[in-house]
Amino acid sequence: MRDWNAMSDEAFRQAAIDFIEAECPPSIRYREERPPWTELDPWYQAMSRHGWLAPGWPVEHGGMGLSPSKRIIHMEEWLKQGVPRAMEQGVLLAGPALIARGTQEQRDYFLPRILSGEHLWCQGYSEPGAGSDLAGLRTEARIEGDEFVISGHKVWTSGALDANYIYVLARTDKSVPKQKGISFILVDMKQPGFTVRPIPTIDGGAEFGEVFMDEVRAPLKNLVGELNKGWGVAKGLLGFERMWAGSPHMGRTAYAYLLKIVRARGLEDDPVVLDRVAELKLELEDNSAMYEALSKEVGGGAAIGLEASVLKIASTETYARIAELTVELAEEYGGMDGEPIGGVRLLHNYLNSRPPTIYGGTVQIQRNILAKGALGLPS
Known part of the structure; x- marks a missing residue:
């Protein structure tokens, strides 16, 4: 594994530029709209194969382990060179949440599949009437045997059209104050009960979607953190998103x-x-x-x-x-x-x-x- 942090900032910047020029298809660069996953997949695979995909992840989990200054250079050059964002919910948010709060079994299963592109993630947070007041969400999950059964409606979901996994905030206890009784659950979208609709935006793209869940299921082992204490997991994940922004x-x-x-x-x-x-x-x-x-x-x-x-x-x-x-x-x-x-x-x-x-x-x-x-x- 290459020690990126041993390089000077100038050498690392040039290495980033050289990698982009060699591996990123010109057809997806400097596009006004985000290209569909079918066009992004080869680039995602190239980043994964050459170790450029997860700049903020620790090395032991397959990331680059970059210092803050080099992380900024990585993001700057991707932006300056017209490189599109490629289904980043898994790398930027789901992965760090699992590294920080997931079980070892969850990390062993999900992290390699994020890096390989087998699992493409989207975020099941905002709902109609529960955007800024996220704790007012109405999506519900009940336990049946060894599974959660989830029903609800999420909106402004980045990457929903291409995703095959979603991390969902769902209410699992309605008898307590709204910021309690919420759980953070990982759900496979390739099952009956999911409907995804695009939301066109002002730039003509369809980066966002709304997701309808009708009695969809997830195993209890896909709970991140404790039952009814998902609000803390969600706040931690929002912290990662705020750090990126x-x-x-x-x-x-x-x-x-x-x-x-x-x-x-x-x-x-x-x-x-x-x-x-x-x-x-x-x-x-x-x-x-x-x-x-x-x-x-x-x-x-x-x-x-x-x-x-x-x-x-x-x-x-x-x-x-x-x-x-x-x-x-x-x-x-x-x-x-x-x-x-x-x-x-x-x-x-x-x-x-x-x-x-x-x-x-x-x-x-x-x-x-x-x-x-x-x-x-x-x-």
Whole structure:
């Protein structure tokens, strides 16, 4: 197994670029929409085969075990080189949740199948009427013999159209307060009772779906954590998602686009523009320092706490402000498709800067979490 962390950051960056150029099919790069799994599968297999698939997983579980700085480089280069996200729910969320909270039997069974692409995961969290207030979910699971029987409706489910496994938050005890009585269950989607419908989005893609479950079944051994205590597992997984959304890689890539537009518009000596650009650069440096510090703490075994909410707010709002300034400085080109000026996909960049403020709980929800958890304000 190669020791990636022994390489300099510059050498690691070049190794990432070389791998992408050698193995990522040009037909799936720089696409406005996410390619279907049939096109992504060969690339997923190449990442798995060459050990580039799981940058944040420990080496002992088949990951790269990257340091925080190299994890940022990995994410930056995938974004800069136009590499599409490839069914990342398993690698980014389900896998880390199992590493942190799963049984040894669950890790031995599921982790290799995530890395091989045999199991493609989606997230069964949000429901109609239970998005920001996730604990208000209505999906129910009852126990029959050695199985859970689950019925409910999930929505805004990333990757649902291609997934064959879903991790589901379901209510297993209705007699207790809503944040209790919830369980975290791993469910095979290739069985009767599942219906998946696409949800078209503004960019013309169908990344999201809604999932209907009618008396679907999962063995009791697929419970992660304790019965009725899945809320803690879910919060931990949301922490991983907030860490990903809080990485500065998206903002740093967008900042490079901003500089291209500044040069293309001949604004390199405009003091007002330079002041605004410098302010965003300083915010990015703050975000990077926060991300690296928190990643080191989590890598050392610390729980993901309120700091993840601070990081998610800071990084995603900085990213959005960079994209907004880029469009503003591009003036009449700002809303055009393609690369109308400076070699920058302006509209694509702007639209992509909005969803991260929603991933893992909106920035408004993160502020509520901080108000209650850090400041002690009432709910």
